[in-house]
Amino acid sequence: MLGSGLISHRPGLVKVLQVTGIAFSVALLCGLVVSYMIYRLAKAEESQQLEKLYEIVEIPLLGDDKEFLEDDGQDASSHLPPEKEKELGKFISSVIKTKRKESILKKKLKGKQTFSNNKIIQMEDL
Known part of the structure; x- marks a missing residue:
């Protein structure tokens, strides 16, 4: 014991x-x-x-960047601690980049589909 x-x-x-x-x-x-x-x-x-x-998160169109920057004055993240604000900024930037890439890919796919549909229609007309 x-x-x-x-x-x-x-x-x-x-x-x-x-x-x-x-x-x-x-x-x-x-x-x-x-x-x-x-x-x-x-x-x-x-x-x-x-x-x-x-x-x-909605990404601004490339032409609307000026409006997006003007509306940035009332940022909700200004009440966060600095380290959390940096993390949130990085996250939002990555989201915007990802959303833009998705948007560009969708546009490319639509363009390819339209091009292939036009080719099929043209071949049917022959």
């Missing part, structure tokens, strides 16, 4: 210390598990919010 040699004349105290140590260890482990679960839930919530933001 732990400490039974040190406190041989008080066996009840040894049992109390053992139970207290075990209870403290169990409580510490439970606290760590709960903290980890809260951390994971917070990360999942953050990623869901970023996905919603990705879906909501």
Whole structure:
């Protein structure tokens, strides 16, 4: 037994210390598990919010950049801490780039489809 040699004349105290140590260890482990679960839930919530933001963000057309920059005066991210503001700025920039690429690809596909449809129609006329 732990400490039974040190406190041989008080066996009840040894049992109390053992139970207290075990209870403290169990409580510490439970606290760590709960903290980890809260951390994971917070990360999942953050990623869901970023996905919603990705879906909501509308990119300006290339000709409308001036209007977009003028409307930037009332930025909601100005209330964020600087490190979060930088992360949000990077995320929004990547979303805008991705959306523009998607838009360009859609236009190219439409152009190819229109071109191939016109060729098919021309071949049918012959």
